[in-house]
Amino acid sequence: MDDALQIPHLRATADLELRPWSLAAADLELVREASADDLIPITTVPATFSREAATRFVERQWQRATDRTGYPMVIVRRRDNTPLGSIGLWLKDIDEGRASLGYWVVRSARGHGVAAHALAAMAIWALEELHIPRLQLYVEPWNRASIRTAEKAGFECEGLLRSWQKVGNQRRDMFMYARLATRTLTEADRVS
Template identity: 90%
Template sequence: MELRPWSLSAADLELVREAAADDLIPITAVSATYSREAATRFVERQWQRATDRTGYPMVIVRRRDNTPLGSIGLWLKDIDEGRASLGYWVVRSARGHGVAARALEAMATWALEELHIPRLQLYVEPWNRASIRTAERAGFECEGLLRSWQKVGDRRRDMFMYARLATGTLAEPDRVCTG
């Protein structure tokens, strides 16, 4: 597995098409009625985030055949407060192989050790057991439930807040995050 910037290649546009059709990936900002134009705009928004230095959006790629499997991003909206957030998704055809956890571990290690960001955080819907396992495998610890935290689609959703600190473990080892 490796991470690379988005491109307008046929493979990346196909990745966006598969994600857009996936009910578990509602945050791609591409309508379920896929079009090449919408996918192109999605990729261009990823480039703009990198240009604006608001984030580092990357494609998760299977190394052996260069197949795009998903997306991961490091978002810098709160960098002035010493924290950044991460988000990730893997298309249905690539799930269940630990791809997201390896990508999250790689991106988190880079952000903590190379960019020297003190705190990384991510949000997971309580029902999403696979994403909870992914976050925990990558060294993130649950800090609590944020009620009605984020709008996903047309509804506000509860989210578990997970964090990983540059200093290692969080202060209090017992967590309240159970779905």
């Protein structure tokens, strides 16, 4: 059997880092804040927080590495070790030369470029170190902040996928964004 994926520590900026999930109180508190956030509905974050549900959430993240289906990470502010959000690289379609990314940042950390810096760092790592030819992500059309995040991190919109994903009890449209390995990386791609 293959070994589990090794989740790295990635520096996104001088003050932001991506790291593996843990059962530390700060990571469980991040899950608590995300559980109460109505803008984080399409993830596996528990809708109702409990320590048990948060623990199961973190254990699911670990299982993704064990199953070799993805690299789930916490976005952390380094100066005070505060978790701000989550980002993941998902390998469901890796045999086709593509991987998906997903991210969320809790309300208390929004508006500071945290998601864009984390997304750019994860994309550069996936393209340069893992040599994945195509990265893609999906954004609901109403989510202007996430659209700006994707574009700031070097992703380009490729089109609207109608009724693409079920969110709650509804099918939702999604914009597909992609970033290709064939595109030359510049300093601007690393988000300033």
